[in-house]
Amino acid sequence: MSDTATAGxxxxxxxxxxxALQRLARVRLTGRGTALLCAGLALAACxxxxxxxxxxxxxxxxxxxxxxxxxxxxxxxxxxxxxALVVTRALTPHPVVRDQSTAVRLVVGARARTGAAYERLARxxxxxxxxxxxxxxxxxxxRVTAHPDRIAVGYTLTPARRGRWALGPxxxxxxxxxxxxxxxxxxxxxxHVAVRPRTVDLPTRTRVRGDVDRAATGARLAASDDSVLxxxxxxxxxxxxxxxxxxxxxxxMVRADESAGVRPVTVLLDRSLLAxxxxxxxxxxxxxxxxxxxxxxxxxxxxxxxxxxxFLEAGHPVRLVPTGHTVVAPGFxxxxxxxxxxxxxxxxxxxxxxxxxxxxxxxxxxxxxxRVSRTQAEITVxxxxxxxxxARHDLARMAAEGTCxxxxxxxxxxGDDGGRxxxxxxxxxxxxxxxxxxTEPDRAWASLMERAA
Numbered sequence: 001m002s003d004t005a006t007a008g009x010x011x012x013x014x015x016x017x018x019x020a021l022q023r024l025a026r027v028r029l030t031g032r033g034t035a036l037l038c039a040g041l042a043l044a045a046c047x048x049x050x051x052x053x054x055x056x057x058x059x060x061x062x063x064x065x066x067x068x069x070x071x072x073x074x075x076x077x078x079x080x081x082x083x084a085l086v087v088t089r090a091l092t093p094h095p096v097v098r099d100q101s102t103a104v105r106l107v108v109g110a111r112a113r114t115g116a117a118y119e120r121l122a123r124x125x126x127x128x129x130x131x132x133x134x135x136x137x138x139x140x141x142x143r144v145t146a147h148p149d150r151i152a153v154g155y156t157l158t159p160a161r162r163g164r165w166a167l168g169p170x171x172x173x174x175x176x177x178x179x180x181x182x183x184x185x186x187x188x189x190x191x192h193v194a195v196r197p198r199t200v201d202l203p204t205r206t207r208v209r210g211d212v213d214r215a216a217t218g219a220r221l222a223a224s225d226d227s228v229l230x231x232x233x234x235x236x237x238x239x240x241x242x243x244x245x246x247x248x249x250x251x252x253m254v255r256a257d258e259s260a261g262v263r264p265v266t267v268l269l270d271r272s273l274l275a276x277x278x279x280x281x282x283x284x285x286x287x288x289x290x291x292x293x294x295x296x297x298x299x300x301x302x303x304x305x306x307x308x309x310x311f312l313e314a315g316h317p318v319r320l321v322p323t324g325h326t327v328v329a330p331g332f333x334x335x336x337x338x339x340x341x342x343x344x345x346x347x348x349x350x351x352x353x354x355x356x357x358x359x360x361x362x363x364x365x366x367x368x369x370x371r372v373s374r375t376q377a378e379i380t381v382x383x384x385x386x387x388x389x390x391a392r393h394d395l396a397r398m399a400a401e402g403t404c405x406x407x408x409x410x411x412x413x414x415g416d417d418g419g420r421x422x423x424x425x426x427x428x429x430x431x432x433x434x435x436x437x438x439t440e441p442d443r444a445w446a447s448l449m450e451r452a453a
Contacts, residue, residue, distance in 0.1 A: 024074035026183050029066070033180035037066045069180040078172060078187050083116030085109065085124075087170050087188030091157075095194040095345070098298070101158045106170065108187070109150035118148055120174065126153060127171040133161035134193060159195040162298060164348060167191045196344040197302045202310040202445045239336075263403075264317040264332050266370060267308045268382040271323045272359035273300040273409055273437075274352030293411075296437040297352060300409055303441040304383045305347045312339045316379075321370065322350045323362040364391040367398065374402060382406035386418045392425075399429030407444050408434045 029037065040062025047056030078085050089106045096102045106128065110117030128142060134157050142155035159165070169186040232241065232252035245253040274297035304320060312318045317332035320343050330346070333339035353359050363384075371394075374380065380398060384406050387395055398404050406425055410418040422432045433447040 027074045069176040073183045082114050083120045084111040089191050098162050106153040123174045125173040131165035133165045162195050162197045164192050194348050197305045199306040204310045204314045262315045263377045265311040265379045267320045269304040269322045270384045272385045277351045306441045308343045323366040360388050367394045376402050378402045380404045386421045396428035405431045412437050
C-alpha cells in the first residue's frame with residue numbers, strides 16, 4: 001500500500017456494482033501472469049509434440065493457474081461476501097463554497113472483522129475520482145493511512161465551479177495472492193457535492209434604503225422598543241432573543257415584530273447571463289474562452305445571491321427567482337440561519353439557457369408571473385442582461401407596482417452595451433446601474449446604491 005493516492009477527473013465509469021461480465025473484462029494480466037501463461041502454453045505444446053505427458057500436464061497446470069486467478073478476481077465483489085468492504089466519505093464543511101477549501105475524509109473499512117477482509121485491504125490500491133470542477137486541471141493529491149481493519153484517505157478540494165458535482169465512486173486496484181492478474185473495480189457510491197456560490201456582505205442597512213422604505217410605506221420603520229415578545233421556536237434568529245424578557249418568563253422569548261415595516265425583497269436573476277449547461281457527451285477541461293464566459297456568469301450569480309442574503313441578514317423576507325419558461329414564484333424565506341441556506345441551495349442548480357432564443361420568452365414569462373404575486377410594498381432587485389424589446393415593456397411596468405432596482409450586465413460577446421435597456425427602465429421609474437460583465441459584486445452594488453441615492 002503506497003502512502004499517497006491520486007484523484008483525477010471523473011471518467012465515464014460503469015455502475016459501482018458492475019455485472020460479472022464487466023468485472024471479468026476489467027481483469028488484466030500482470031508481468032508475472034503473462035510470463036507464466038506463455039511458459040505454460042509453450043510447455044504444453046512441447047509436451048504434445050514430444051508425447052511427454054508430464055511436460056504437458058505441467059504446462060496445462062500453469063495455464064489453469066492463470067485462468068483460475070482470472071476467474072476468481074473477476075467474479076469477486078469487494079462489497080459482498082465474508083471479506084466485504086464498505087466506503088464512507090465525509091466533507092467538512094458541506095455544502096461547499098466556490099473557491100473555498102473543504103477537507104475530505106474517505107475510509108475504506110471491513111464490514112466484519114474477518115481474515116478475508118483484512119487480506120483484501122492489505123492488497124488494495126485506491127484511486128479517488130472527482131469531477132473536473134472539483135479536482136481542477138491537475139487533479140488532487142491525497143494522504144493515505146493504512147490500518148489492519150481500514151484505510152483512511154484525506155485530501156482537500158477547492159471547487160472551481162458552482163453546481164452539483166460527482167465525487168467517486170472509489171476505484172480500487174488489487175492483485176491476486178500470487179500476483180498473476182490485476183483488476184480495477186469501483187467501490188461504493190458517488191457523493192454529489194453541492195457547491196454554493198461565493199457571497200459578500202453588502203451594505204443594505206443604509207440611509208438610502210431606509211429612505212426608500214419610508215417613502216414607499218409612508219410610515220416610520222418600527223423601533224426596537226416597539227417589539228412584542230413571543231416564545232422562541234426553532235429557526236428563529238438567535239439575535240432576536242430578548243434576554244430580559246426571557247429571564248422574566250423563564251423561557252426563551254424573541255421580538256415578534258422586530259421586522260415590522262421591513263419589506264419583502266425579490267431578487268430576479270436573468271439566466272441568459274450564464275453559460276449554457278455543459279454537454280455531458282464531451283469531457284476535458286473547458287477552453288479559455290468558455291472559462292471567461294463561465295466566470296462572468298458566476299459573477300452574476302454571486303451578485304444575486306449576495307443581494308439576497310444581505311437583505312435576509314437585515315431582516316427582510318427574501319426570494320431568489322431565476323428566469324424560466326414555466327415559473328412558479330417561490331415563497332419568501334426568513335431567518336438569517338435557515339433562510340440563508342435555502343437561498344444558497346436554490347442558487348446551486350441555476351444554469352444558463354440551452355439556446356439564446358429561449359432568453360426572450362423566459363424573462364417575459366418570469367416577469368408576468370412575478371407581477372401576479374408581488375405586492376406594492378415589495379422591493380424587486382434585478383440582475384439582468386440587456387433585455388430585448390419584446391420583454392422590456394413588461395419589465396418596465398413593474399416600477400408602477402413597487403420599488404424596482406436593476407443591475408444591467410452586458411455580456412462581453414454581445415454588441416448591446418445595455419444603454420437602451422437602462423434608459424427605458426429609468427424612464428419607467430427603475431433605479432438602474434450598468435456594470436460590465438465580470439464586475440465584482442460589491443462594486444456593482446455600490447454603483448447601484450449611488451443611483452438609488
